[in-house]
Amino acid sequence: MSTGPxxxxxxxxxxxxxxxxxxxEQTEVERLDMQHKVIHDANPRCVYAPxxxxxxxxxxxxxxxxxxIWIRDARAEAGADxxxxxxxxxxxxxxxxxxxxxxxxxxxxxxxxxxxxxGSFDLVHSRMALxxxxxxxxxxxxxxxxxxxxxxxxxxxxxxxxxxxxxxxEGKIFATAVRDLFTTVSAGQGVDLREKxxxxxxxxxxxxxxxxxxxxxxxxxxxxxxxxxxxxSLFATALGVSTTTKxxxxxxxxxxxxxxxxxxxxxxxKKEGWEYKxxxxxxxxxxxx
Numbered sequence: 001m002s003t004g005p006x007x008x009x010x011x012x013x014x015x016x017x018x019x020x021x022x023x024x025e026q027t028e029v030e031r032l033d034m035q036h037k038v039i040h041d042a043n044p045r046c047v048y049a050p051x052x053x054x055x056x057x058x059x060x061x062x063x064x065x066x067x068x069i070w071i072r073d074a075r076a077e078a079g080a081d082x083x084x085x086x087x088x089x090x091x092x093x094x095x096x097x098x099x100x101x102x103x104x105x106x107x108x109x110x111x112x113x114x115x116x117x118x119g120s121f122d123l124v125h126s127r128m129a130l131x132x133x134x135x136x137x138x139x140x141x142x143x144x145x146x147x148x149x150x151x152x153x154x155x156x157x158x159x160x161x162x163x164x165x166x167x168x169x170e171g172k173i174f175a176t177a178v179r180d181l182f183t184t185v186s187a188g189q190g191v192d193l194r195e196k197x198x199x200x201x202x203x204x205x206x207x208x209x210x211x212x213x214x215x216x217x218x219x220x221x222x223x224x225x226x227x228x229x230x231x232x233s234l235f236a237t238a239l240g241v242s243t244t245t246k247x248x249x250x251x252x253x254x255x256x257x258x259x260x261x262x263x264x265x266x267x268x269x270k271k272e273g274w275e276y277k278x279x280x281x282x283x284x285x286x287x288x289x
Contacts, residue, residue, distance in 0.1 A: 029093040031240065032066045034233035035128070036073075039278075041226040042216045046074035049154035049282035050208075051123055056080035058122040061148060063109055064129030067093045071102060074125075085121075109145065110136045119150045127158040128278070131182040131190030138189040139200050146204045149285045155206070159193040161213050161277040166221075170268040173253055173261055175276075177241050180251035194279045206283035213279050220273030234269055238262040 040046075047053060053060070053074070062071050065086030075084055086094070087107035094104040107113065109126070110133055124145050133141045142157075149155050165175060182190035189196070194211060201209050217223075218230040239262045245251055246258075253261075268274070 027236070028240070029067050029090070031233060031236040033069050034229050034236065036066075036069045038218065038222065038226055038230045038233050039214070039216050040073055041223055043214050044073075044077075046070060046077050047123065047125075047156065048212060048280045049123060049156045049284075051154050053078035053082055053123075054080050056082055059083040059120060060085070060123045060125065061117075061121045062086045062125045063107070063145065064088055064126060064132065065094075065104065066090075068095050068098075068102070068104060070125070070127065075099075075102070109133065109141050113144060113148060117148050119147070121148050121150060122153045124148050124153075124155045126156075128160070130157070130159055130193055131186050133186060133189060135187045138186070138196065142197065142200050143204055146201075146206065146285065151285055152287045154282055154284050155201075156280060156282040157193075157197060158214075158278055158280045159197075160191075161194065161279045162192065164213075164277055166275040168268045168272050168274060170261065170265045171274045173257055174238055174241070174265050177245065177251060177253045177258060177261065178237075180253065181241055181245055181248070184248050184251065194281055197281055201281075201283045205286060207286050209281070209283040211279050211281040213277055215275050215277055217273060217275045219269030220271065221275055222273065231266060231269055235262055235266045238265045 051058065056078075057080075060071075060074070060082060062068070062074075062084070063086075065071060065088050068086045071084045071086050075082070082101065084102040086102070086104045088094070088104075089106065089108040091104065091106040098104065109129065126145065130138065130141070146155055160178075162175070162179065165171065167175060179191055198209060198211075218234050219227065222230040242258045242261055245253075246255075251258075
């Protein structure tokens with residue numbers, strides 16, 4: 001497969017819309033699960049939208065669900081009878097056994113959604129997935145997710161917040177490499193997403209738009225319970241960045257630095273620790289159009 005601004009060897013489809021930037025094997029879902037555990041340890045709240053799932057009777061979609069780990073923690077947090085639906089382009093990751101209230105379906109956010117799902121969810125959730133739109137329209141993908149929300153329901157999106165990371169020199173190399181990678185595979189759409197999403201939400205007529213910035217510590221700054229997991233998660237992500245960028249046009253970080261980055265980043269994190277940020281953005285669909 002040729003490489004260029006529209007097609008990269010990192011993509012299985014040729015339009016980079018695989019929702020899986022670092023690979024699609026078992027180690028990638030393990031990386032995603034570790035990432036969730038680190039985030040959840042520091043910030044155990046799954047739902048920031050003002051929707052009290054403990055009342056029960058709600059229908060929730062987690063798109064790009066991976067192994068369904070967010071659903072399992074959000075379901076436990078709610079502690080009530082709700083309906084949970086997880087979708088992902090990699091259905092090999094779905095749990096083999098699920099509770100009666102939980103279902104999983106193969107679905108890409110860049111493909112048409114089931115017609116019967118339109119306007120049927122009280123909450124649509126998406127986390128760390130939007131760079132996976134590739135060169136397809138980010139706006140179209142987001143508006144198609146909004147279309148799944150019922151009147152009065154909510155959409156909640158979580159993505160990287162790029163400013164104010166508390167990191168060392170190797171962390172800065174890592175952050176630059178991730179930003180370059182996301183920029184490359186998404187034709188510039190996959191970075192600065194909070195600034196991109198709010199206007200899309202407003203144009204779609206959503207109300208009560210709000211967000212919070214969440215800080216997640218790694219390594220020496222993480223809790224004792226999660227420290228080793230945080231180090232393994234960061235190393236796996238850095239290794240994924242280093243490996244994937246070999247299949248792309250050159251980015252701003254030299255190849256030799258990318259090759260050395262995972263181990264050096266791990267050493268820096270073990271010694272000094274660091275913190276990265278993501279945002280949680282939520283908005284409500286009006287009861288009346």
